Amino acid sequence: MxxxxxxxxxxxxxxxxxxxxxxxxxxxxxxxxxxxxxxxxxxxxxxxxxxxxxxxxxxxxxxxxxxxxxxxxxxxxxxxxxxxxxxxxxxxxxxxxxxxxxxxxxxxxxxxxxxxxxxxxxxxxxxxxxxxxxxxxxxxxxxxxxxxxxxxxxxxxxxxxxxxxxxxxxxxxxxxxxxxxxxxxxxxxxxxxxxxxxxxxxxxxxxxxxxxxxxxxxxxxxxxxxxxxxxxxxxxxxxxxxNQKLFLLEVQSNMILSYNNLLEFKDNESKKWRIIRSQIILKILNIKSNLFWIQVLLKNNFIKKNLIRFQKYKENNIYINKIF
CATH class of the missing domain: 3.30.1360.120 (Probable tRNA modification gtpase trme; domain 1)
Structure with missing residues (x-):
């Protein structure tokens, strides 16, 4: 139908x-x-x-x-x-x-x-x-x-x-x-x-x-x-x-995601990955097979182009779906 x-x-x-x-x-x-x-x-x-x-x-x-x-x-x-x-x-x-x-x-x-x-x-x-x-x-x-x-x-x-x-x-x-x-x-x-x-x-x-x-x-x-x-x-x-905003993140992963997993971002200047301080994950939602939405509070200096990933699962890049 x-x-x-x-x-x-x-x-x-x-x-x-x-x-x-x-x-x-x-x-x-x-x-x-x-x-x-x-x-x-x-x-x-x-x-x-x-x-x-x-x-x-x-x-x-x-x-x-x-x-x-x-x-x-x-x-x-x-x-x-x-x-x-x-x-x-x-x-x-x-x-x-x-x-x-x-x-x-x-x-x-x-x-x-x-x-x-x-x-x-x-x-x-x-x-x-x-x-x-x-x-x-x-x-x-x-x-x-x-x-x-x-x-x-x-x-x-x-x-x-x-x-x-x-x-x-x-x-x-x-x-x-x-x-x-x-x-x-x-x-x-x-x-x-x-x-x-x-x-x-x-x-x-x-x-x-x-x-x-x-x-x-x-x-x-x-x-x-x-x-x-x-x-x-x-x-x-x-x-x-x-200095924090609500973010909606999206990631494809076959791993078990935890609220305690640390997030890190890629520094545009040094090109190194750094841990995101003061992050608070509110909700992790498995919306369909291997696709997750993450509601999280991050510092408001992040923009959509920033690259983010879980420190534990480095192969899974996270995308910023929306900034509120």
């Missing part, structure tokens, strides 16, 4: 590596406003979801997240499961100051929808044509939620109540072109748009938001009031002290 010409094609991914957290209570709004890098007031109309950072008092990132409002004093966010326990332990002390409760939402499952060719596929199943409106990014259909990425067309979250999963997916099968993809496709999407993957406990409390492409994902509101770590985050922006 030629999928490029098939306008009814719908690829979906069951995102078991992500977790929905529910934040409820009479102080939920003020708690989030005082903690997160975005202006929570902008969620009041329940028309949008936002990307956000939750930082510690030193301005270091605990986690990044997608967050949206369900109703008054009821919010939900999506974070990586691998760091969930570490994150909850880190914010315990802040919860004591507010009338708020954070709990795992076990009633809903998250699906990623890739490469939707026609919005009709979605709104026919949910009986809501407003889903094609460009300015809106969150939609509610009874107990189900649909989130649209405004900066990347045809990629969306579908959050389904467990009681409706079978019924909804059965409806999609009417189009006869519903394909279950491996979850690596969603991480590939994240890496492609420069959405940083904080997936290891050792990476919590390690980075400043400015080390990521904050302008593209709009995860910081510089016009809101005080929040945890704001003074340090703002001072770093004005002083321009951050």
């Amino acid at each position: 030629n999928t490029k010409k098939n306008i009814n094609l719908l690829n979906y991914v069951e995102l078991n590596n992500l977790q929905i957290l529910t934040i409820k209570g009479s102080d939920s709004k003020i708690f989030l406003q005082n903690q997160l890098t975005i202006n929570i007031n902008k969620l009041d109309n329940s028309m949008h979801f936002f990307n956000a950072f939750h930082c510690n008092s030193q301005g270091k990132v605990l986690t990044n997240m997608h967050i949206f409002k369900i109703c008054e004093n009821n919010y939900q966010c999506i974070i990586r499961k691998n760091i969930l326990q570490k994150y909850l332990e880190n914010i315990k002390k802040y919860l004591l100051l507010y009338k708020v409760k954070i709990s795992l939402n076990k009633e809903r499952k998250i699906f990623g929808i890739l490469n939707i060719q026609k919005d009709q596929i979605i709104y026919k199943n949910f009986k809501n044509k407003n889903i094609s409106l460009k300015k809106r990014t969150v939609y509610f259909f009874q107990k189900n939620i649909f989130l649209k990425f405004k900066y990347m067309k045809k990629y969306n979250f579908l959050i389904l109540s467990k009681e409706n999963i079978f019924f909804i997916l059965k409806n999609f099968f009417i189009f006869e072109n519903l394909y279950l993809k491996n979850s690596i496709y969603w991480d590939k999407f994240y890496m492609k748009i420069g959405y940083h993957i904080i997936d290891m406990n050792s990476h919590c409390n390690l980075f400043f938001p400015q080390q990521f492409c904050i302008n593209k994902i709009h995860a910081i509101d510089f016009h809101k009031g005080c929040y945890l770590g704001q003074e340090i985050i703002n001072s770093l922006i004005f002083k321009k002290k951050i």
Whole structure:
């Protein structure tokens, strides 16, 4: 089948590596406003979801997240499961100051929808044509939620109540072109748009938001009031002290790549290979046979023409796919 010409094609991914957290209570709004890098007031109309950072008092990132409002004093966010326990332990002390409760939402499952060719596929199943409106990014259909990425067309979250999963997916099968993809496709999407993957406990409390492409994902509101770590985050922006950027690297290798492998670059003047200092590999993704994508933080003086390789596997040259 030629999928490029098939306008009814719908690829979906069951995102078991992500977790929905529910934040409820009479102080939920003020708690989030005082903690997160975005202006929570902008969620009041329940028309949008936002990307956000939750930082510690030193301005270091605990986690990044997608967050949206369900109703008054009821919010939900999506974070990586691998760091969930570490994150909850880190914010315990802040919860004591507010009338708020954070709990795992076990009633809903998250699906990623890739490469939707026609919005009709979605709104026919949910009986809501407003889903094609460009300015809106969150939609509610009874107990189900649909989130649209405004900066990347045809990629969306579908959050389904467990009681409706079978019924909804059965409806999609009417189009006869519903394909279950491996979850690596969603991480590939994240890496492609420069959405940083904080997936290891050792990476919590390690980075400043400015080390990521904050302008593209709009995860910081510089016009809101005080929040945890704001003074340090703002001072770093004005002083321009951050000298690292997010890079997407690509390498072909039949070796087992490790997050501890050292990277080295070829010095253009001396023509010698030198170890890259202060490198931090966020994610290594095997996207197909022997082809890997690597999301990594490097000093911002690297350019696309620089030659990079693993010190351990000298025969495999690494190419800079994208600089964010």
